[in-house]
Amino acid sequence: MREQSFLKDKLLPISTVVLLLIAVWYVAAAFLNAPFERDTAARAGTEIGFSEIVRNTMAQERPVLPAPHQVVAEIWDTTANKAITSKRSLIYHAWITLSATLLGFGIGAALGVLLAVGIVHNRAMDRSLMPWVIASQTIPILAIAPMIIVVLNAIGIAGLLPKALISTYLSFFPVVVGMVKGLRSPETIQLDLMHTYNASPAQTFWKLRWPSSMPYLFTSLKVAVAISLVGAIVGELPTGAVAGLGARLLAGSYYGQTVQIWAALFMAAALAAVLVMIVGFAHSAVLKRMGAKP
Amino acid sequence: MNIPVFAGAVLFWLAAWAFNEWLVRQHFAHRTAASAARFAVPLLFGITILVLWEGIVRGFGIPSVLLPAPSMIWQRLVNSLPTLAADFRQTFLKAVLTGYALGCGLGFVVAILIDRSPFLQKGLLPLGNFVSALPVIGVAPIMVMWFGFDWQSKVAVVVIMTFFPMLVNTVSGLAAASHMERDLMRTYAATWWQTLVKLRLPAAWPFIFNALKINSTLALIGAIVAEFFGTPIVGMGFRISTEVGRMNVDMVWAEIAVAAVAGSAFYGVVALAERAVTFWHPSVRSGRA
Numbered sequence: 001m002r003e004q005s006f007l008k009d010k011l012l013p014i015s016t017v018v019l020l021l022i023a024v025w026y027v028a029a030a031f032l033n034a035p036f037e038r039d040t041a042a043r044a045g046t047e048i049g050f051s052e053i054v055r056n057t058m059a060q061e062r063p064v065l066p067a068p069h070q071v072v073a074e075i076w077d078t079t080a081n082k083a084i085t086s087k088r089s090l091i092y093h094a095w096i097t098l099s100a101t102l103l104g105f106g107i108g109a110a111l112g113v114l115l116a117v118g119i120v121h122n123r124a125m126d127r128s129l130m131p132w133v134i135a136s137q138t139i140p141i142l143a144i145a146p147m148i149i150v151v152l153n154a155i156g157i158a159g160l161l162p163k164a165l166i167s168t169y170l171s172f173f174p175v176v177v178g179m180v181k182g183l184r185s186p187e188t189i190q191l192d193l194m195h196t197y198n199a200s201p202a203q204t205f206w207k208l209r210w211p212s213s214m215p216y217l218f219t220s221l222k223v224a225v226a227i228s229l230v231g232a233i234v235g236e237l238p239t240g241a242v243a244g245l246g247a248r249l250l251a252g253s254y255y256g257q258t259v260q261i262w263a264a265l266f267m268a269a270a271l272a273a274v275l276v277m278i279v280g281f282a283h284s285a286v287l288k289r290m291g292a293k294p
Numbered sequence: 295m296n297i298p299v300f301a302g303a304v305l306f307w308l309a310a311w312a313f314n315e316w317l318v319r320q321h322f323a324h325r326t327a328a329s330a331a332r333f334a335v336p337l338l339f340g341i342t343i344l345v346l347w348e349g350i351v352r353g354f355g356i357p358s359v360l361l362p363a364p365s366m367i368w369q370r371l372v373n374s375l376p377t378l379a380a381d382f383r384q385t386f387l388k389a390v391l392t393g394y395a396l397g398c399g400l401g402f403v404v405a406i407l408i409d410r411s412p413f414l415q416k417g418l419l420p421l422g423n424f425v426s427a428l429p430v431i432g433v434a435p436i437m438v439m440w441f442g443f444d445w446q447s448k449v450a451v452v453v454i455m456t457f458f459p460m461l462v463n464t465v466s467g468l469a470a471a472s473h474m475e476r477d478l479m480r481t482y483a484a485t486w487w488q489t490l491v492k493l494r495l496p497a498a499w500p501f502i503f504n505a506l507k508i509n510s511t512l513a514l515i516g517a518i519v520a521e522f523f524g525t526p527i528v529g530m531g532f533r534i535s536t537e538v539g540r541m542n543v544d545m546v547w548a549e550i551a552v553a554a555v556a557g558s559a560f561y562g563v564v565a566l567a568e569r570a571v572t573f574w575h576p577s578v579r580s581g582r583a
Contacts (some may be wrong), residue, residue: 009416010416010420013411013413013414013415013416013417014416014417014420014421015417016413016417017417017418017421018417018421032440038386048521064439064440102546123318123319124311124314124317124318124320124335126337127314127317127318127332127335127336128314128338128339129334129336129339130334130336132339132340136303136557142431142515142518142519144550147538147543147546147550150538151359151361151543154359154360154541155360158437167471169442169472209486222427226427226428226429229429230429230431231433233431234430234431234519234522237522238520245432249432249434249435250523252435253435253436253438253523253524256439258436258439261432261435262436264432265433265436267430268429268432269428272427272428272429273424273427274426276427278481284423
């Protein structure tokens, strides 16, 4: 195997594809926004040249597809130029979504691990719960999100918790499935060895099952943290666009503020990327601590 | 408060639990009896949940606005079958199936197209993995704006959601055939096309089916959530969001039940197809024995 070079195998191809995408985006923006410019020109009774159309499509107020630099300008404007406490600051909205995501992810991960431990140690639980855990993954659980929000609002629980509950629900299944697999990953030989050491179930758990489940845990945590962000965003939709990235999306779609939608979308993407990266770093840190070779 | 009903439900729960505990410890001499027992345990658990749910709702007199009893949901489901069928047609048959076929097909085709260019693969694969972790569902309002309120915009959302998992999985699936096997194809003087059809595609099926299974869930979620952003007056997502507003929670649950059955059936069909196509794979073979 040839040594992988960072420049040739990573940076170059990825940046080429990204640049290509941005170029396609610009062309698409010009193409999609052009009809509006032609309409305005026709209504004003003036001829409009090609170069002018292209120039105008890059700076429309409410474009069909905003040009990349418009989105970047909007993100910069709403993050750096607004006070963080302001309702127009994207950081404020991102924080609202992030707090719900993290709370839900925390509860979901803890619950998932506990349930997985129960499933591994109790046969009845395994047989009766596991098929339902798997079946529940095939159910579009996000569909319940608005109902949970509205119902909990009706009995006086509002704010962070309902959204976090949706994130919990979504993030908990990948953790259960991954952890059950991980806690069962020690081979019979290893379990037998623990047996010959006369290890108690607790010792077997902490010294063998738990450490060997770590790779599985972190893999499912990555999925779980991404999906809890989705849960939090969708959870913000039915509350009537109060605050959060989901609310920004909904408000943007109500008022035709496409630039705002794209800015919120990119913020959500950045948030997801950072969260997944943090879990990834924790993963490699834990594996290193356990003495795994990179 | 109706204590006897609640107590009865709890008693049923304890009895079912005890029965399950007993059942999983049994060793059946007969094969069919063993598989029947394996089937009965989760079924009994599901029934127990429903009974407990019914018991709690009736026992504590929980208002149906908060949580309707299963019997009430069932009644509503049976009574409003035409509405549910229309929603199912709009969301599932039109939006989900079209989008699923288009998105998966497109992902597959693009994966084959970039197969000959390692450069593009190296560029697209990390990007695809990255996009898979993003809240793609956020493009829903944009798609509704572009393609209108009807099912076409939902198709677009579903296509975007299903494209990247399919792309990533197909590309890694096409790389799954080992060097030894590929060398053998070379010694046969097989063309790229022959190698693809006879060796690499069959080796890629488990990966492709993995993506198909992931996408079956994603597609339904995408279509339903996209309907929250604007839709004609029919569709599962539309029904859920409006009936929540009108506090007809039993109708919402009926819709969720339909979505759950549709989602599970969809997944089941894909899983069955997987068993038929990848019959040689260890995970399928061990499942049969």
